[in-house]
Amino acid sequence: MSAQQEQMEGTLPDVDWADDEPRWGKLRAQYIAQTTDFDETESIIIAWAELGFSHSGIAEFSELDMTRSSVKSCMSEITETADVEDHSGRAAR
Numbered sequence: 001m002s003a004q005q006e007q008m009e010g011t012l013p014d015v016d017w018a019d020d021e022p023r024w025g026k027l028r029a030q031y032i033a034q035t036t037d038f039d040e041t042e043s044i045i046i047a048w049a050e051l052g053f054s055h056s057g058i059a060e061f062s063e064l065d066m067t068r069s070s071v072k073s074c075m076s077e078i079t080e081t082a083d084v085e086d087h088s089g090r091a092a093r
Contacts, residue, residue: 025051025062038078041066045074049088058088 028047033040041064048058055075056068064071079086 021051022061022063038082042074042078045071046078046084049075049086052087054088 025044025047028050029040029044032038032043032046036043038046044062044064045058048062053061054068055072058064058071059066059068066074075086075088078084
């Protein structure tokens, strides 16, 4: 059965997001930016936090030109002003 057939039947193919985290991070950030009022930087931070990256991991792997403390500060602002939880936690590898 093809991936398209599986999706049509309501099931998703077995995909491991860890195989291509940068791609999933970018896709999720694009979706967040398109469907919410978050700007591009906020969307990227949220997406990478959802993948479980720590503030330092987000700063390193997301290709944002930000330090760990800048990411942490931005995430704090996001969680204070919106109904978003900080899911970050995985350290940079």
